[in-house]
Amino acid sequence: xxxxxxxxxxxxxxxxxxxxxxxxxxxxxxxxxxxxxxxxxxxxxxxxxxxxxxxxxxxxxxxxxxxxxxxxxxxxxxxxxxxxxxxxxxxx
Amino acid sequence: xxxxxxxxxxxxxxxxxxxxxxxxxxxxxxxxxxxxxxxxxxxxxxxxxxxxxxxxxxxxxxxxxxxxxxxxxxxxxxxxxxxxxxxxxxxxxxxxxxxxxxxxxxxxxxxxxxxxxxxxxxxxxxxxxxxxxxxxxxxxxxxxxxxxxxxxxxxxxxxxxxxxxxxxxxxxxxxxxxxxxxxxxxxxxxxxxxxxxxxxxxxxxxxxxxxxxxxxxxxxxxxxxxxxxxxxxxxxxxxxxxxxxxxxxxxxxxxxxxxxxxxxxxxxxxxxxxxxxxxxxxxxxxxxxxxxxxxxxxxxxxxxxxxxxxxxxxxxxxxxxxxxxxxxxxxxxxxxxxxxxxxxxxxxxxxxxxxxxxxxxxxxxxxxxxxxxxxxxxxxxxxxxxxxxxxxxxxxxxxxxxxxxxxxxxxxxxxxxxxxxxxxxxxxxxxxxxxxxxxxxxxxxxxxxxxxxxxxxxxxxxxxxxxxxxxxxxxxxxxxxxxxxxxxxxxxxxxxxxxxxxxxxxxxxxx
Numbered sequence: 001x002x003x004x005x006x007x008x009x010x011x012x013x014x015x016x017x018x019x020x021x022x023x024x025x026x027x028x029x030x031x032x033x034x035x036x037x038x039x040x041x042x043x044x045x046x047x048x049x050x051x052x053x054x055x056x057x058x059x060x061x062x063x064x065x066x067x068x069x070x071x072x073x074x075x076x077x078x079x080x081x082x083x084x085x086x087x088x089x090x091x092x
Numbered sequence: 093x094x095x096x097x098x099x100x101x102x103x104x105x106x107x108x109x110x111x112x113x114x115x116x117x118x119x120x121x122x123x124x125x126x127x128x129x130x131x132x133x134x135x136x137x138x139x140x141x142x143x144x145x146x147x148x149x150x151x152x153x154x155x156x157x158x159x160x161x162x163x164x165x166x167x168x169x170x171x172x173x174x175x176x177x178x179x180x181x182x183x184x185x186x187x188x189x190x191x192x193x194x195x196x197x198x199x200x201x202x203x204x205x206x207x208x209x210x211x212x213x214x215x216x217x218x219x220x221x222x223x224x225x226x227x228x229x230x231x232x233x234x235x236x237x238x239x240x241x242x243x244x245x246x247x248x249x250x251x252x253x254x255x256x257x258x259x260x261x262x263x264x265x266x267x268x269x270x271x272x273x274x275x276x277x278x279x280x281x282x283x284x285x286x287x288x289x290x291x292x293x294x295x296x297x298x299x300x301x302x303x304x305x306x307x308x309x310x311x312x313x314x315x316x317x318x319x320x321x322x323x324x325x326x327x328x329x330x331x332x333x334x335x336x337x338x339x340x341x342x343x344x345x346x347x348x349x350x351x352x353x354x355x356x357x358x359x360x361x362x363x364x365x366x367x368x369x370x371x372x373x374x375x376x377x378x379x380x381x382x383x384x385x386x387x388x389x390x391x392x393x394x395x396x397x398x399x400x401x402x403x404x405x406x407x408x409x410x411x412x413x414x415x416x417x418x419x420x421x422x423x424x425x426x427x428x429x430x431x432x433x434x435x436x437x438x439x440x441x442x443x444x445x446x447x448x449x450x451x452x453x454x455x456x457x458x459x460x461x462x463x464x465x466x467x468x469x470x471x472x473x474x475x476x477x478x479x480x481x482x483x484x485x486x487x488x489x490x491x492x493x494x495x496x497x498x499x500x501x502x503x504x505x506x507x508x509x510x511x512x513x514x515x516x517x518x519x520x521x522x523x524x525x526x527x528x529x530x531x532x533x534x535x536x537x538x539x540x541x542x543x544x545x546x547x548x549x550x551x552x553x554x555x556x557x558x559x560x561x562x563x564x565x566x567x568x569x570x571x572x573x574x575x576x577x578x579x580x581x582x583x584x585x586x587x588x589x590x591x592x593x594x595x596x597x598x599x600x601x602x603x
Contacts, residue, residue: 005137008144012133015213018123022218029219030599053191 007085016084020077027073037065098189104152104175105195113177113184113198116150117205120157121182124208136179138163149176149185239308243565250305251312251575259574260337261319263560264344266572267545267594268298269305270562271495277387278302285355294321294344295351312575322347337547337558338435338499338592345388345434352386388434394493396431397530401463403482431490435497435592436460440513441504453498453519453593461488461528488530494600496525496541498593503553512553514589519543521582523595541595549591561585 011017028034040061045052097105120136123129137144139156140163149164150157153173158164160178168174168187176185182202183192210217224232241247248269252262268274277283279302283295297318304313323330326343384393401408438456442449450456463486471480502513525539526532532539544563549556559573561580569580 002143005144009133012123012136013129015123015129015215018209018213019215022215025219055190 007081010088011081011084014084014088020080020084023080024073024077027076028069031070031073033065033068033070033073036068037061040064096194098186098191098193100174100186100188101184101193101195108152110197110201112152114201116152116177117182117198117202118208120148120150121177121179122202122205122209123212124205125212139167146180148179150179151176152184243568246310246564247308248306249564249570249577250309251572251577253312253314254574255314255316255319256332257334258315258319259558260335260340261315261322262574263547263558263572264337264341265301265315265318266560266562267341267547267592268344269302270545270564271391271594272544272596273391273494274387275302279306282387283352283355292321292324293351293355294318294325294347295355297321298348325350334554334556336503337549338437341497341592342434345392349384349386349388352388353384356386389432391494392434392497393432394489394496395491396433397488397490398431399486399488399530400466401484401486402477403484405477405481434493435499437499437501439501440515440517441501449515450517451515452517453523456498456500456517457528461486489525489528490530492525492529492539492597494597496523496595496597498595500590500592502549502589502591510553512549512556517590519546519586519590519593521586522598538599540598542598543585543593544596545594546585546588546590547592547594548588550589558591561588 008017011020041057044057044060048056118124119128120132123132136148136150136157138148138159140158143159145159147160148157149160151164151167151171151173152175154171156164156167156173157179158167164176165187168176174187176187177183178185178192182205184195184198185192206217239247252265254262278299281299283299285293285296301313301315301318322340322344325347329335329340329343399408436457438450438453438460440450440456450459463484465484466482468482471482498519500517504511504513521543523541523543525541529539546561548559548561550559551557557573559571561569561571561584564570567582569582569585571578571580571584
């Protein structure tokens with residue numbers, strides 16, 4: 001089994017995955033990332049004249065959106081994931 | 093939203109209904125139970141590559157999971173299945189249209205699942221995008237003009253007329269208007285007031301002042317109604333003399349706090365008359381004033397802890413509140429007495445034993461939270477020694493407020509002489525309150541605060557003028573001097589003398 005799969009399973013099992021997702025969503029909303037990405041999407045839809053679907057938007061916006069995620073948010077999430085995994089390791 | 097649903101899904105829905113969606117969503121998209129999480133972790137894997145993501149789809153025609161891309165799309169194509177469920181977000185996908193859709197009934201089911209998941213994990217519901225209701229939509233349609241705010245826009249800034257030595261009020265109002273959480277509260281129209289008291293209610297008046305500030309009008313605003321309300325409700329401030337900004341601030345918070353409570357009890361009363369069954373519940377609410385949840389308490393109230401340490405046995409008695417909690421009496425007595433505060437007044441004078449005058453806000457806070465010897469004349473009966481002993485007393489932060497405001501005691505009143513202390517006290521843009529906490533809990537995030545308003549006093553103790561620096565946007569500071577609003581730099585702010593300092597918590601916790 002690959003490492004990602006183990007991490008995925010461990011985080012889903014205890015419900016941590018869902019809590020981490022919530023936290024990420026909150027932080028991205030707080031720092032204005034959501035608004036910036038929404039603007040990017042709107043611009044793209046305007047450019048394409050409405051002749052566009054979700055997958056195309058995701059493909060075009062994702063690289064820019066990734067760059068817009070503040071380092072502090074990434075760091076916080078990484079730390080939280082590390083803590084959770086460490087806790088689970090000691091439980092086993 | 094029926095136009096958002098394609099013909100393919102409509103046909104599917106007619107034939108199969110929402111049962112499959114319901115089950116797949118409850119188990120593999122949000123996992124509403126422990127069992128569902130176990131099944132998701134163990135069996136929700138791509139049938140082609142065995143991977144667990146990052147984005148999986150579930151076929152809604154047969155049992156099949158697949159990674160986004162050829163794994164799921166080939167399955168749908170080969171088997172002529174066309175409806176699938178995207179599992180990360182729980183959104184329906186049609187492979188014929190190559191697009192996602194919102195189906196009202198399925199959305200409702202999904203909302204129920206999200207709530208169940210939150211209950212099962214004992215967490216709060218996650219952030220949801222704002223969904224306007226009918227009232228909101230009608231309001232938006234009726235007011236089609238939109239304002240775009242950018243870093244340069246001046247909306248939210250307005251000068252205030254001086255009504256005769258009312259600069260003490262103007263600068264406090266400027267600081268309150270620029271308190272982010274207070275602004276959100278008023279713009280969200282969270283204050284409810286019965287009509288008969290609303291023209292006497294200071295909270296309603298504040299709400300009007302907020303509207304005026306953001307109306308786009310540039311002429312200075314006159315706060316005569318607000319001033320009159322304060323005069324009526326805080327008699328000691330009435331009259332045309334110069335007043336102290338700090339005193340005004342505390343009085344204003346007090347009146348706002350009282351009026352929030354009044355409005356709440358009025359509304360409860362009217363509800364009670366409608367529905368008389370809940371009397372027992374109401375009583376509980378009335379007899380518990382310590383747990384006020386009004387917006388003023390939510391933003392400004394913090395709690396101090398005071399530890400009295402007996403010098404002979406080192407036993408600690410702690411006071412935090414007006415309720416008393418006794419732990420094992422053979423050890424120490426814990427008296428917990430709530431000491432709520434709206435702001436912290438800091439001494440600037442010479443320290444009795446030692447390090448001279450404080451030079452910075454941190455010095456002042458260290459002095460504030462230092463263990464203080466109570467002296468031989470004020471012995472306190474120790475809980476464990478059972479005799480009067482010399483002891484030390486130490487204050488620390490038990491609970492921090494969202495807005496921490498500090499008052500530098502620049503006006504010294506003594507029996508001989510009243511004077512103003514003009515020493516320079518440096519204060520940081522970003523303040524860490526961690527060293528002053530009673531107990532540090534790392535899982536609760538940090539204790540960082542950032543400066544958003546500074547009130548300054550120029551002149552002497554009996555004749556002077558108050559001005560305010562407020563943060564208008566990120567990195568944009570303005571100076572408010574009654575009717576004059578001018579730009580300022582952070583350096584100007586940090587180099588100013590400082591009389592009252594307002595710090596806002598950087599990261600807010602969610603309940």
